[in-house]
Amino acid sequence: MSMRHIWAVTRKEFNHILRDRSTLILVLFTPTLLLLLMAYALTVNIKHVPIAVLDYDNSPTSRQFVQQITAGQDLDIYAYARDMSQVEAMLMHGQIKAAVIISPGFASDLQALKGIPMQVIIDGTEPQSGNFAVDHIAQRAEAFVNQALATQLQARGMSLTSLQPFDLRVRTWFNPGLKSQNSLIPGLISMVLGVPALSVALTLAHEREHGTLEQLLATPIGRGELLLGKIIPYIIVGLINVIIIPILAIAWFHILFNGNFLLFFALSALFLFGVLSMGMIVGVFMRTQAAALALSFLVVFYPGFFLTGIFFPLTSMPEAARLEALSLPGSHYAIITRGIFLQGNGLDVLWPYAVMLIFLGIVFTLIAALFFRKKLG
């Protein structure tokens, strides 16, 4: 290993990137642009969910109930339905996300303390807005029931809370208001910083496709030096993004950042080492850029997106999938980013994940170097 040799390869690779301004801009800013795009789309605030009301009771009580659940900006009445077939049609057309069906005898059952005979129907094809509507209706129904039955309860000498006696007091740590973007955006950093790995796979295949790999190998540069020299520019590209991304996340999207920035930077460098080595393995095996690209989508990009616990928790995955997730640098790094951004964790908590990143990086590099030798040889 000679620093001069590695540096020569790195400089050559830089020349490749710098030669063409559009490539430079794309390579440099794709991770940040991706995050920006996704963060903007993920900052959702569900409001004005269109619902239909089918009121079979049609009493002053039921009308009052409908008024109460649709007060405010959360739910909008799209239409009053006359029968179920209309509700069905509106759900089918996607005009409404939920429907409230008030049964006959709503008012009388309520007064008789038999319950609140009503049904909420949601569209299960994309249930997020529907679930939101259900939670909202349940909350307002509680207040409405207490109000409607206040005099009755007093007559029986009971307190107002008697009908919902169980009190669940919920506090959310690290993410007040339990906003999903606060947790998703730090997690997605692990996915966007994986993009340079695909570039690494491409550049190795590029040399082979153009037949310049032989030329490189004819120079006194060793194979390990070649591999290292090739990934250094992309580690630098990654680290530039590591500086830009938290600034954007904090300033633009108001994501909390409770941890230490230097630690974040250092652990991000470890992650880049691990994930870029994965890209290197792909590049070593494939002869053309197109094939390298297709394979790196399958082994780096999709798993980095779906299997690293950003959207679906690792603990709920089947055992075999969890094992695969453990072999992805992104799973460990997603815990690190959330830990530093939200929990403000230090190395005392995060060290096992850092060790895993180093371990995976070394294993992947060794595999790449081993097969690089074999393939050439």
Next chain:
Amino acid sequence: MLRRVWSLVIKEFIHLRNDWWLPAFMLIGGASELLLVGWATSRPITNLPLMVLDHNRTAQSRQLVIALENTGTFQAPQQVSNMGTIEDALNRGKINAAVVIPPDYSQQMVSPNGQPTVFVILNGAESTPAEASLRAMQGVAQDIGQQIVVQRLGLNPNEFAGFDPSLRVWFNEALSEALYTTPAELGLMLEFTVLLFAALAFSRERELGTLEQLLVMPFSSMEIILGKSLPVIIVGFTDFLLMLAMVHFAFGVPVRGSLLLLMILAFGYLLVELGKGLVISVISHSQHQAFLLVLLVGMGDFMFTGYAAPVEGMPQALQWFANLVPAHHWLTILRAILLKGAGLDVLWPHVAALAALGLVIGIFSLRFVRGALD
């Protein structure tokens, strides 16, 4: 003309045969990846680590813990003896939720006007499991609350329906995760397959310097475009059929509507994405650039498929923009035909939008690609 187009198609397939990894990944890759991702993630959230600090230690408090365990959302709850353990575990991200039962819990349960209180702490750093925990706990609280009400008011438990609205889910009665996540995953993988393949069409020839050779041959630019497009369409459509079979047979997503209509619209959607891919292909100087552009466009489109966040909750500007994204209409159509059994009478606005977008993108890409080739 047909013969010349055909010879170009043959040339493309010879390319593919020489580098057989590429078609293998394009064809089998999407479907097998969908199988893996779907198998790992399209299931209810379970097995979440939970800690319980029980200051009450009575039959009632134990019943509560058992009820939490029975929801299936949590692992066997870990009993701890002080608050410090919980705080430490939360800080370390070891648990998703904790429950603290105060000393007077059972007393409040039995006293006629009591209000049993339970404290819940959620780990908001992981929002999806936190939300699942909250949902499970609210369900338990509701059940226990209802039992208390029945007891206190001396009601007949068989007659009492509860003071919470009953819920029904249409088109997905069991609210199975697979039914709404796997179609979106299919959409993402199909789009990337077509975009990538199309984007490499010209950028590859240009980078390797073979584009000039192709241009001096007696092919018109239209013939070259057709020759480049046919393999993409064949591979893309086969990939779609494979993934559809996967979604249906492996994940139980029903096909309630017309399969023929779905195939025709899928074909149309592929043409739209093909047009986008060809534009990327001619504006890129290298395969590297083409790939980065595909990534930006593809991920941007994926945000409008409702996988991670519902479109109707996005900022107004993005909701308008969603109408210009072909993948948004395609996913709406795909879900509606698969799950709702919708036909053209329902779907025509989305089909029209897709057709209009296809027309604009198609004309633009044809002119653009021809201009670049001539």
